[in-house]
Amino acid sequence: MKAEILLPLPVPGTYTYLIPPDMEEEAVFGKRVEVQFGRKKLYTGLIVGIESGTGDQLKMIRDILDDEPVIREIHYRFWKWMAEYYCSFLGDVMNAALPAPLKIDSETVLQLNVDHDYDEMDLEDDAFLISDALSIQNELTWGDIQEILQKKSINKNVNELIDAGMVDVKEKALRKNTHETVKTLMWAAEYRDNQKAVMEQVSRSKKQTRAVLAFTTLRREKKPPISRYEVMTKSDTDHATIRALIKKGILLETKIKKNFLGELIFRKGMLPPLVDFQKKALAEMEQAFESTPVVLLEGVTGSGKTRLYLEWIRRVKEAGQQILFMIPEIALTTHIIHRLEAIFESDVIVYHSRVSEKSRMEAYHSVRFGAPLVIGTRSALLLPFQNLGLIIVDEEHDRSYKQLNPAPRYHGRDSAVYLALLSDARVILGSATPSLESLVNVQEGKYGHVMMKERFGLMEMPEIQIVDMRQVQMSEEQAEIGFSPQLLQAIHQMLDAGRQVMVFQNRRGFAPVFLCDHCGHVVQCDSCDVSMTYHKFSEKLQCHYCRKEKPVPKECPSCHFWSMKMYGMGTEKLEEHLQSLLPDATIDRMDYDTASGRKRLERILTRFSNNETQILVGTQMIAKGLDFENVGLVVVPRADQLFSFPDFRSAENALQMLRQVSGRSGRKKEKGQVLIQTYNPDHPVIQSLMSGDDRGFYQQELEERKVFRFAPYYRMVKVTFRNKNRKKNTQVAYELYHYLQASFGDRVSVPVEPLVSYINHYYLLDVFVKLHRNRKEGTFFRKRLNHFIREVKSRPGFSNFRMIVNVDPI
Ligand SMILES: Nc1ncnc2c1ncn2[C@@H]1O[C@H](COP(=O)(O)OP(=O)(O)OP(=O)(O)O)[C@@H](O)[C@H]1O
């Protein structure tokens, strides 16, 4: 028998291996196996197919690693769809789906050859360092050695040691502890209180005697369960010993699940009754689900979308099905997780890229055993749900749902819809500012649509005022920070009334540009074609693309005058200036620099929610989902920055951002205010914001998207060429352009430079293709593209040439 094996590698297709006869029974779909791939490497693969027959040339499966399959066919179908739709490899999807401990691979390991005598004096310095370390550690990996020698190329040194016969190179599989179950032991009934009978049974074997004595001691020392492993370690015996004891009927073995998070209990009072308009929305959702599995819940900020989600969570849980609650991005949504965790008495599974490997494993297996609720980012879609009933996609418009790197570059919302389709589950897409993608699906009748236009507690929507900056006179001090007198007055009033203020500034750091007043020289990053941002706290210039830092130059690097000045405004500078204008106010800042760690982020949020902070300055981090009751004013001093990006989505995003951030104002207690400063008060985004109804704006946007053949009407694909050699990069990009033009005509763009086209010493070029939204065209395009990529990579010197495919780029 042969098995089709999927490997966690970016290679097309699967590989066929022979199943050793004694493993045939055990070999079933979805179990992991250990196989050799390439000359020496060992990998964990996954059985994704079994067929009869043999093949002389085929390698054997070395081992089967699971008792139970880790995925089922339905999960594999989802993986296949994802790989196909997003033009990536199945191995990439496997890699993203399985927690690291489920993917052993081999590492080169050096061991000391104990039978070999050598004279240390004969060794070169580097070789001596290695042998010295080996005598202490027994084993070193390639990485360890690189660290010890402080260099990358260690081949020569290692070879020297091998040639001298001093070390052995061993290819060793790292079998990490992956067992979701623990094997535990207990006395068989007839031996339970009969130590004497036991000893008689084992008297002929030293090992068995030791094991039995160890088990007896353990029973006395601690409460059950006692694991097989504990007994083996304590008695210094092995699996065979324990197996013998089981066979003799002395010990019984059972398996228990490790850390299974299977409960879901609502804390008392956490599901307050729905109010009338929420009840109405719930009924409408029920009705919408009759005809479509996907419903867009469009509710203004503060309408209680979360309350409705909870209602559905309760229902689906009672029906015995699983629920996935998706949030866009972990750093920005700690607050939401806290809110949800407060609602449940039981532990909730939280799953995202930053939880520990241990928690990921726990989550993986709990979900596999049917745990009812997972809160997670897009990667949670790849968990092995058994009985999925509902996926909630909160803030469905959020761009962070799209994976940028590495492959598969999938969209969390769209993949959720597909997964639900496969699993016969429902999807709720929730937002106060839905994406155009979802609105079009509503218009085309694919999704249901339910609106909530009121805020909970009869709170009125905040009043939005525009400050026309073309008309404003400012003092020098005010001009420096860019706050009009009107804006400052509003802040003063709000603070006097004991309420809090949020200031939205979409740029972090102190000052975006550091330039010479004399010759105009701008300090640029050496690796990227962007100017560096001054960070006052660290007293350094930082590149926001590659994160490299530079000291602040005293004189101009170009004309050598002492004339370097800072221009522009970042959150850090804004906070400082605001403090000098309002010396008595307590101000805090929330951005990538201050809220990088979870602890720091939490501290900022707690202080603000306890009213210890009066003003919170922040980037888009403060726009999302925060629910603070005492915020009376939200100000946006520089709204124009938001819609001046050269991107076809910038108007849509600007409106979403401004609505979201406005929505933080006046959520409880009294009506809130929003003040927006702009030089373009007639801009459609501002006009729509003022009118309170975005339909007209969306319709206009959609018309334009249709005319210019953009998403959501067309499926866009971006192919990025990334190379240190500019000429080579440009040449291949143009080749692709011409090649695709033959099939797709003017729906292929000439290679264009992205906004920042040189990052970290790499030149970047993008080719855009606009495809019709049907499967046939998708398949055809993928074939063409793969053909091209294969051809390029087969050229001498091009095997590593990078072409990054991004379907539905954001
Ligand atoms: N039926 C209800 N009973 C009691 N409190 C409610 C109810 N519905 C909503 N609330 C409260 O109203 C506030 C706003 O609700 P929620 O945060 O769910 O709104 P939202 O629509 O998710 O807002 P956003 O889009 O801004 O995140 C919350 O503090 C919530 O606890």
Ligand SMILES: [Zn+2]
């Ligand atoms: Zn840089």
